[in-house]
Amino acid sequence: xxxxxxxHLPIIFDVLGVLTAASAGALTGVRKNLDIVGVCVxxxxxxxxxxxxxDLMIGAVPVAMLTxxxxxxxxxxxxxxxxxxxxxxxxxxxxxxxxxxxxRMPPATAYLVADSATLGCFxxxxxxxxxDYGLAAVPAALMGVVTAxxxxxxxxxxxxxxxxxxxxxxxxxxxxxxxxxxAASDRYDPAATPIAFLAAALTMAFRIVAVxxxxxxxxxxx
Amino acid sequence: xxxxxxxHLPIIFDVLGVLTAASAGALTGVRKNLDIVGVCVxxxxxxxxxxxxxDLMIGAVPVAMLTxxxxxxxxxxxxxxxxxxxxxxxxxxxxxxxxxxxxRMPPATAYLVADSATLGCFxxxxxxxxxDYGLAAVPAALMGVVTAxxxxxxxxxxxxxxxxxxxxxxxxxxxxxxxxxxAASDRYDPAATPIAFLAAALTMAFRIVAVxxxxxxxxxxx
Amino acid sequence: xxxxxxxHLPIIFDVLGVLTAASAGALTGVRKNLDIVGVCVxxxxxxxxxxxxxDLMIGAVPVAMLTxxxxxxxxxxxxxxxxxxxxxxxxxxxxxxxxxxxxRMPPATAYLVADSATLGCFxxxxxxxxxDYGLAAVPAALMGVVTAxxxxxxxxxxxxxxxxxxxxxxxxxxxxxxxxxxAASDRYDPAATPIAFLAAALTMAFRIVAVxxxxxxxxxxx
Numbered sequence: 001x002x003x004x005x006x007x008h009l010p011i012i013f014d015v016l017g018v019l020t021a022a023s024a025g026a027l028t029g030v031r032k033n034l035d036i037v038g039v040c041v042x043x044x045x046x047x048x049x050x051x052x053x054x055d056l057m058i059g060a061v062p063v064a065m066l067t068x069x070x071x072x073x074x075x076x077x078x079x080x081x082x083x084x085x086x087x088x089x090x091x092x093x094x095x096x097x098x099x100x101x102x103x104r105m106p107p108a109t110a111y112l113v114a115d116s117a118t119l120g121c122f123x124x125x126x127x128x129x130x131x132d133y134g135l136a137a138v139p140a141a142l143m144g145v146v147t148a149x150x151x152x153x154x155x156x157x158x159x160x161x162x163x164x165x166x167x168x169x170x171x172x173x174x175x176x177x178x179x180x181x182x183a184a185s186d187r188y189d190p191a192a193t194p195i196a197f198l199a200a201a202l203t204m205a206f207r208i209v210a211v212x213x214x215x216x217x218x219x220x221x222x
Numbered sequence: 223x224x225x226x227x228x229x230h231l232p233i234i235f236d237v238l239g240v241l242t243a244a245s246a247g248a249l250t251g252v253r254k255n256l257d258i259v260g261v262c263v264x265x266x267x268x269x270x271x272x273x274x275x276x277d278l279m280i281g282a283v284p285v286a287m288l289t290x291x292x293x294x295x296x297x298x299x300x301x302x303x304x305x306x307x308x309x310x311x312x313x314x315x316x317x318x319x320x321x322x323x324x325x326r327m328p329p330a331t332a333y334l335v336a337d338s339a340t341l342g343c344f345x346x347x348x349x350x351x352x353x354d355y356g357l358a359a360v361p362a363a364l365m366g367v368v369t370a371x372x373x374x375x376x377x378x379x380x381x382x383x384x385x386x387x388x389x390x391x392x393x394x395x396x397x398x399x400x401x402x403x404x405a406a407s408d409r410y411d412p413a414a415t416p417i418a419f420l421a422a423a424l425t426m427a428f429r430i431v432a433v434x435x436x437x438x439x440x441x442x443x444x
Numbered sequence: 445x446x447x448x449x450x451x452h453l454p455i456i457f458d459v460l461g462v463l464t465a466a467s468a469g470a471l472t473g474v475r476k477n478l479d480i481v482g483v484c485v486x487x488x489x490x491x492x493x494x495x496x497x498x499d500l501m502i503g504a505v506p507v508a509m510l511t512x513x514x515x516x517x518x519x520x521x522x523x524x525x526x527x528x529x530x531x532x533x534x535x536x537x538x539x540x541x542x543x544x545x546x547x548r549m550p551p552a553t554a555y556l557v558a559d560s561a562t563l564g565c566f567x568x569x570x571x572x573x574x575x576d577y578g579l580a581a582v583p584a585a586l587m588g589v590v591t592a593x594x595x596x597x598x599x600x601x602x603x604x605x606x607x608x609x610x611x612x613x614x615x616x617x618x619x620x621x622x623x624x625x626x627a628a629s630d631r632y633d634p635a636a637t638p639i640a641f642l643a644a645a646l647t648m649a650f651r652i653v654a655v656x657x658x659x660x661x662x663x664x665x666x
Contacts, residue, residue, distance in 0.1 A: 029388075034388055034389075037387075037392075037393075037394055037395060038387075038388040038389065041387055041388055041394060042388065052279060056278055056279070061278070061279070061280070061281030061283075062279060062280045062281045062355065062356075062357065063279050065361070066279060066280065066352075066357055066361040066364075066365070067357075067361075069358075069360075072360065072361065072364070157379055158375070158379065158384065158385060158388060159384060159388070160382065160383075160384050
């Protein structure tokens with residue numbers, strides 16, 4: 001693992017997270033029958049919102065999405081791809097090359113993959129960037145969770161739904177697990193890169209399995 | 223056109239935008255039967271919210287509304303005027319001087335004018351201020367759109383409605399057009415002032431015509 | 445009154461406000477039948493949200509809750525206590541020591557006390573911190589109100605309710621009264637500490653009496 005990768009870690013996972021989060025937001029927009037502008041707005045809010053809230057709170061202003069062109073590009077690529085493959089007015093046209101893709105991955109599966117990957121990437125990037133800005137381990141892990149769930153919360157509020165993070169107990173918890181792994185590994189810098197990938201994968205797998213097996217964190221009823 | 227006007231451009235359009243946006247917010251509060259405090263809160267959120275989000279994201283803190291008295295004054299004047307002319311408990315009293323005004327401009331027309339002028343003023347001021355803070359043209363234009371639609375989004379979320387920007391495709395687009403005109407003209411500084419007025423007027427006219435003619439940006443159905 | 449207390453005033457009232465606001469948020473979560481993670485999220489948002497918005501707007505970043513461990517601790521203590529005493533899955537277990545407490549204070553009373561104390565503490569701390577950051581009296585008092593009502597607004601938006609500040613006229617007004625008292629007393633520094641306690645108590649009492657006596661700020665109908 002090249003040690004030169006470590007300083008770029010937050011930004012790599014951040015841009016990956018924008019890509020997956022904006023895809024999840026665009027899929028929500030298509031499911032809600034929004035027009036094309038509405039889908040793009042929802043993709044941008046979901047993809048960029050969590051990172052903006054994190055950057056504001058830790059004092060990283062102007063926020064990264066305004067100074068690094070890769071953020072807006074990732075959001076635009078995600079929104080464009082989802083529109084092309086899934087939006088009824090665009091995707092309804094005969095495009096045989098895409099039909100196989102559509103059949104293989106129903107919208108609910110595509111959403112679950114995009115949303116879980118978002119949790120994993122942003123839990124890592126949010127925690128790592130907050131540590132870089134001098135936060136202690138616990139607040140840094142908390143900012144990892146805020147980055148991971150923030151964009152989705154803003155999206156849910158905009159479309160007038162109660163956010164998943166309030167309704168499903170195993171949504172914030174996987175993000176917190178990944179964030180704590182990154183925060184705990186911070187003092188052993190050389191190992192940071194593989195652990196970051198591990199933490200992202202762990203969060204994503206935890207979330208997918210929790211949904212698929214309908215896991216709950218509930219205590220037994222008294 | 224006096225060249226001395228150019229440095230004041232963002233603030234002139236910003237305060238004008240606060241005046242029109244707070245009026246639109248107060249009109250919404252009256253329509254929703256809020257009490258007087260509620261109308262004032264909604265006017266303040268709608269009038270000042272977009273600029274606050276912009277200032278936070280570009281790093282212009284403390285935000286302008288806290289350091290320049292003209293912002294709060296503009297919001298208060300707008301809320302007071304709407305309450306006086308439109309609120310049932312105040313406007314119901316016999317005030318013949320205002321009756322002509324009320325008859326000439328039904329609430330829906332007053333709202334459309336205030337809302338469209340808001341889009342135009344804030345698209346210009348948001349883009350211009352972001353350019354002043356060193357942003358590139360595309361993110362600056364994006365911040366113009368955020369300033370223009372931000373206050374209305376916050377208002378709609380507070381009164382539990384899905385924001386117009388998600389439901390009507392020709393809401394964000396006029397703001398984006400005006401913002402792009404300002405961003406594109408930025409490198410020709412001497413011409414900036416007339417182009418700013420032009421961009422604001424263009425956005426406002428585009429929005430009004432889109433509503434009146436029921437324009438849509440839809441692709442033909444497949 | 446020891447003059448050495450004055451510099452700590454904002455932080456004392458801020459942490460007290462986090463404690464009461466997070467309790468009010470957790471009580472709302474229990475009332476809404478949220479699971480344990482949901483109750484904790486709602487407690488954190490309600491307890492910390494108003495202060496975060498204030499810190500961002502006045503430029504106090506990283507926000508206080510990320511750099512001072514007492515904020516997160518206060519929110520965690522409040523959420524844990526409410527869960528233990530009120531949550532059906534935890535509080536349902538036989539814990540005789542708590543039964544007397546539960547009987548003495550029905551949930552609605554507990555909520556009113558926590559919410560009114562929040563208004564009082566945050567009106568004081570928000571105004572005092574804003575004055576410390578160089579704001580003039582009127583914007584500082586406004587930030588006191590924003591701190592006082594902000595967390596509750598975020599909570600209400602998350603659970604899809606129209607915020608109290610829009611529906612009940614005597615919610616923002618008590619906070620504004622307390623904030624103005626602090627802002628007005630600022631130039632007489634030696635007296636600041638007793639006046640701060642007085643302002644917090646005044647706000648809290650005003651709010652409780654307004655609810656209990658069903659006071660309204662309405663004008664008589666025309």
